[in-house]
Amino acid sequence: MSTATDPTGNLDLPTYPAARSSRCPLHLPSEYEQWRLGDGLQKVRLWNGETAWVVTRYEDVKLVLSDQRISADTIRYPRMHPGAEQMQVPAFPRMDDPEHARIRLMMTKDFTVKRVEAMRPQVRTLVDRFIDEMTSKGDAADLVEAFALPMPSLVISLLLGVPYEDHEFFQKHSITINQPDVTPQEKSQASAELFGFLMELVQRKQREPGDDLISRLIAERVETGELKPEEVAMNGLVLLIAGHETTANMIGLGTLTLLEHPEQAAVVRDSDDPKVVANAIEELLRYLSIAQDMIWRAAHEDLVIGDQEVKAGDILAVNLPAANHDPSFMDDAGSLDVTRSARGHIAFGYGIHQCLGQNLARVELTESLPRLLRRLPRLRLAVPLEEVPFRGTMAAFGVHELPVTW
Numbered sequence: 001m002s003t004a005t006d007p008t009g010n011l012d013l014p015t016y017p018a019a020r021s022s023r024c025p026l027h028l029p030s031e032y033e034q035w036r037l038g039d040g041l042q043k044v045r046l047w048n049g050e051t052a053w054v055v056t057r058y059e060d061v062k063l064v065l066s067d068q069r070i071s072a073d074t075i076r077y078p079r080m081h082p083g084a085e086q087m088q089v090p091a092f093p094r095m096d097d098p099e100h101a102r103i104r105l106m107m108t109k110d111f112t113v114k115r116v117e118a119m120r121p122q123v124r125t126l127v128d129r130f131i132d133e134m135t136s137k138g139d140a141a142d143l144v145e146a147f148a149l150p151m152p153s154l155v156i157s158l159l160l161g162v163p164y165e166d167h168e169f170f171q172k173h174s175i176t177i178n179q180p181d182v183t184p185q186e187k188s189q190a191s192a193e194l195f196g197f198l199m200e201l202v203q204r205k206q207r208e209p210g211d212d213l214i215s216r217l218i219a220e221r222v223e224t225g226e227l228k229p230e231e232v233a234m235n236g237l238v239l240l241i242a243g244h245e246t247t248a249n250m251i252g253l254g255t256l257t258l259l260e261h262p263e264q265a266a267v268v269r270d271s272d273d274p275k276v277v278a279n280a281i282e283e284l285l286r287y288l289s290i291a292q293d294m295i296w297r298a299a300h301e302d303l304v305i306g307d308q309e310v311k312a313g314d315i316l317a318v319n320l321p322a323a324n325h326d327p328s329f330m331d332d333a334g335s336l337d338v339t340r341s342a343r344g345h346i347a348f349g350y351g352i353h354q355c356l357g358q359n360l361a362r363v364e365l366t367e368s369l370p371r372l373l374r375r376l377p378r379l380r381l382a383v384p385l386e387e388v389p390f391r392g393t394m395a396a397f398g399v400h401e402l403p404v405t406w
């Protein structure tokens with residue numbers, strides 16, 4: 001078990017998130033199983049030297065994410081988000097109900113199954129366009145740069161009405177915001193610049209509205225006095241970051257995982273039944289559980305979770321990968337089996353903060369992965385697996401680059 005000494009409390013605690021084995025990077029760190037089997041909750045040391053309780057068992061995670069005594073508003077603990085207190089406008093994922101629900105409900109209609117299914121033909125066209133562009137340049141590429149990142153970035157840009165020519169700017173800043181080992185100053189600088197960019201966009205759309213989510217929020221909510229322009233900008237910022245980073249990582253890592261499991265890839269590639277493909281994507285979501293270090297909560301009262309006494313003000317790190325690999329939820333959970341039902345997985349979270357964009361992510365994934373495998377039947381890694389740079393401790397697990405050839 002990895003340990004580190006806390007300079008403030010002389011505690012000798014495991015560090016979190018734990019490191020994955022470089023030989024089996026797709027497997028979860030072995031500590032997660034030990035913690036799940038241990039008594040109570042595991043206390044860990046975070047990147048900033050602070051301590052937190054890690055919640056790893058499937059049932060405990062669901063309880064934490066649905067208990068109203070536990071808050072998503074970790075911003076009020078500045079040690080958890082250094083620099084974030086300077087942000088004047090709160091983001092709804094870090095709010096509790098009823099305020100969270102009030103804002104979230106203004107956007108749910110843009111992400112219903114019906115709404116995003118209507119975007120499927122457009123997503124399919126974009127998937128083909130990026131594959132065409134990639135293959136027109138030769139027979140090898142970095143799949144992240146050529147496909148996994150630009151495709152969802154363009155989809156969310158179109159939906160929000162963000163000019164796609166600014167994608168390098170917002171992609172770079174999103175990475176900084178989600179990276180654990182950058183300074184608080186760098187993080188708040190990146191957040192402030194992205195917020196400024198969205199604020200300018202909102203002002204432009206107030207003058208020249210388009211057919212997009214930001215223009216709709218302005219027309220329906222700013223003009224009625226329900227939202228301030230800066231709140232629209234913050235909602236745009238949340239959706240822009242959440243809408244491309246996670247899906248991009250899931251496409252990159254999902255492709256790599258299928259290349260490492262050719263018999264499972266064959267199911268995704270060869271089936272013409274959309275239900276079989278959709279089922280396979282759910283199992284990939286469960287197996288990979290890429291939201292490895294982004295679910296934080298704070299106890300607002302003293303309480304007991306998983307036989308552990310937790311004090312008001314304690315921070316909880318909700319470990320979705322460990323929960324989705326809990327044998328009490330899924331037999332043989334450490335294996336990938338795209339033919340089984342992963343129903344009940346919590347890769348998109350659970351409770352009131354469950355992913356707002358999950359239906360969109362599903363459309364993007366069910367279009368991307370089979371299409372890549374069908375159009376490029378000889379798709380394979382261009383380097384040994386050990387040379388693929390993994391996003392070890394990033395908030396969302398994935399690969400920085402995926403060198404492939406076909």
Ligand code: HEM
Pocket residue numbers: 072092093094104156238239242243244246247250290291294295296320347348349350352353354355356357358360361
């Ligand atoms: C495979 C891709 C994705 C994964 C694995 C994922 C995962 C998650 C998870 C685990 C949460 C819960 C956070 C929490 O409880 O604190 C979440 C929330 C959220 N996601 Fe996603 N997400 C994905 C794609 C997307 C997309 C495409 C969008 C936007 C279009 C999006 C927008 C959001 C938003 C706005 C929230 C906050 C919801 C709230 O607090 O009410 N996500 N996501």
